Amino acid sequence: MILSTSGKFTHADNLPTTREADLSEAMSIFDVMYNCRAMRRLDTRDVPEELLIRLVDAANQAPSGANRQRARWIVVRDAAIKQQIADLNRRAVVAYLATQPSQPDSLPHHSGQKRKRMFDAVQWQMEHLHEVPTLIIACLEFDTKINQNTMVTDAGSIWPGIQNLLLSARALGLGATPTTLVTTDHKSLAKVLELPETMAAYCMIPVGYPTGKFGPVSRRPVKEIMRFDTWK
Numbered sequence: 001m002i003l004s005t006s007g008k009f010t011h012a013d014n015l016p017t018t019r020e021a022d023l024s025e026a027m028s029i030f031d032v033m034y035n036c037r038a039m040r041r042l043d044t045r046d047v048p049e050e051l052l053i054r055l056v057d058a059a060n061q062a063p064s065g066a067n068r069q070r071a072r073w074i075v076v077r078d079a080a081i082k083q084q085i086a087d088l089n090r091r092a093v094v095a096y097l098a099t100q101p102s103q104p105d106s107l108p109h110h111s112g113q114k115r116k117r118m119f120d121a122v123q124w125q126m127e128h129l130h131e132v133p134t135l136i137i138a139c140l141e142f143d144t145k146i147n148q149n150t151m152v153t154d155a156g157s158i159w160p161g162i163q164n165l166l167l168s169a170r171a172l173g174l175g176a177t178p179t180t181l182v183t184t185d186h187k188s189l190a191k192v193l194e195l196p197e198t199m200a201a202y203c204m205i206p207v208g209y210p211t212g213k214f215g216p217v218s219r220r221p222v223k224e225i226m227r228f229d230t231w232k
């Protein structure tokens with residue numbers, strides 16, 4: 001049983017296993033991975049609670065260092081809390097965008113025009129974050145008070161779960177983006193989320209129904225990023 005923020009108990013025990021569920025219906029795991037773009041423009045429709053639980057349950061199947069299973073997930077739907085997170089995110093995004101040229105340079109694999117579109121979407125997300133139906137915050141819980149060292153060395157134990165969550169969202173037709181700028185002021189974020197001193201927030205994933213279309217990701221060709229045996 002899971003106690004949701006709406007105060008209702010929800011039966012999560014009878015969720016289907018991945019084998020029985022969504023992936024078999026339409027997309028293969030490879031289709032999902034190759035079409036899992038950052039979807040920042042989301043509409044205001046609520047995401048059904050059972051889908052939110054499904055996402056976190058899938059995230060929770062990911063591996064963790066020494067199987068410690070320290071990952072914790074906060075699913076924020078409350079308007080006042082979303083607004084406070086959106087305010088923190090705005091401060092970080094404004095500072096970040098100020099460091100970017102108005103006409104971004106091209107990277108070898110990402111044209112200036114595409115980068116401009118990405119920064120426009122980051123700005124859109126900043127302006128509309130409080131309207132997005134759900135913000136999922138990926139955290140780790142430690143045995144002792146967090147410090148910079150534990151936060152860095154253990155970060156690898158949260159990201160597999162975040163990727164599971166992103167892939168599951170895509171498979172279920174939900175848009176999502178991993179974001180970390182909002183964690184820049186970790187102290188304020190921890191206060192908003194009422195985190196104990198033993199918990200750290202690593203990533204915020206806005207989740208909702210996309211206003212645009214899903215499409216393929218664009219990545220460098222494998223021959224550029226792979227060698228057999230040594231890097232020579």
Ligand SMILES: Cc1cc2nc3c(=O)[nH]c(=O)nc-3n(C[C@H](O)[C@H](O)[C@H](O)COP(=O)(O)O)c2cc1C
Binds near residue numbers: 040125178
């Ligand atoms: C570690 C990490 C941090 C990120 N932080 C942010 C962020 O703060 N804000 C944001 O809009 N996107 C953020 N992103 C999303 C990336 O910009 C996005 O995944 C990347 O541009 C690839 O986009 P695509 O999958 O649509 O090609 C982050 C992604 C990662 C992996």
